[in-house]
Amino acid sequence: EAGVTQSPTHLIKTRGQQATLRCSPISGHTSVYWYQQALGLGLQFLLWYDEGEERNRGNFPPRFSGRQFPNYSSELNVNALELEDSALYLCASIQGASYNEQFFGPGTRLTVL
Amino acid sequence: GQQLNQSPQSMFIQEGEDVSMNCTSSSIFNTWLWYKQDPGEGPVLLIALYKAGELTSNGRLTAQFGITRKDSFLNISASIPSDVGIYFCAGQLSGGGADGLTFGKGTHLIIQP
DSSP, X not given: OXXXXXXXXXXXXXXXXXXXXXXXXXXXXXXXXXXXEOTTSOEEEEEEEETTEEEEEOXXXXXXXXXXXXXXXXEEEEOSOOGGGOEEEEEEEESSTTOOOOEEXXXXXXXXX | OOOEEEEOSEEEEETTOOEEEXXXXXXXXXXXXXXXXXXXXXOEEEEEEOSTTOEEEETTEEEEEOTTSSXXXXXXXXXXGGGOEEXXXXXXXXXXXXXXXXXXXXXXXXXXX
């Protein structure tokens, strides 16, 4: 069974541009979480999508947004990129809203120049 | 927001030694999870704990959910070179993952042959 997949693996942008990151959850999983992992820091919760709806967001500005598609894949958009947005962005999926075991993808390394 | 204090920050040990790391919080968690992250990869779930006092093993790994529900520890017995990596504890405040997981800052495990 395929795990969580993310694309692209690496993304290089300049300040002010927009970035789009994609995630495909494990087959049968309906919930997707996004986390930001800045260098040397732990993971910070960004967004939670379940059954196509945004259920909650972490302490991040509105220029971080996303959506979940009918097939449960998800997209994270970061507008007006800033240098401090450079980080590893991780997507995790769980089987449903009542489960706690999150399974992570390999991440997208975003570099903002 | 909630914080997890994970210690030690790093460990330098000899191959074959046992390893112990822990996480504490001022908040009560319903679930404790332990993950391992290799460079350039997403975290991999090692052990999930759901009940206060629960002691769970996964091969050479053993983790416990503290009685107060505010702490957890992970032990690795007879370490081997492939145990090298960053270990994260993560807590879930409520079922359903409304707030995402709260992560510790990680323990870097370095094994000297």
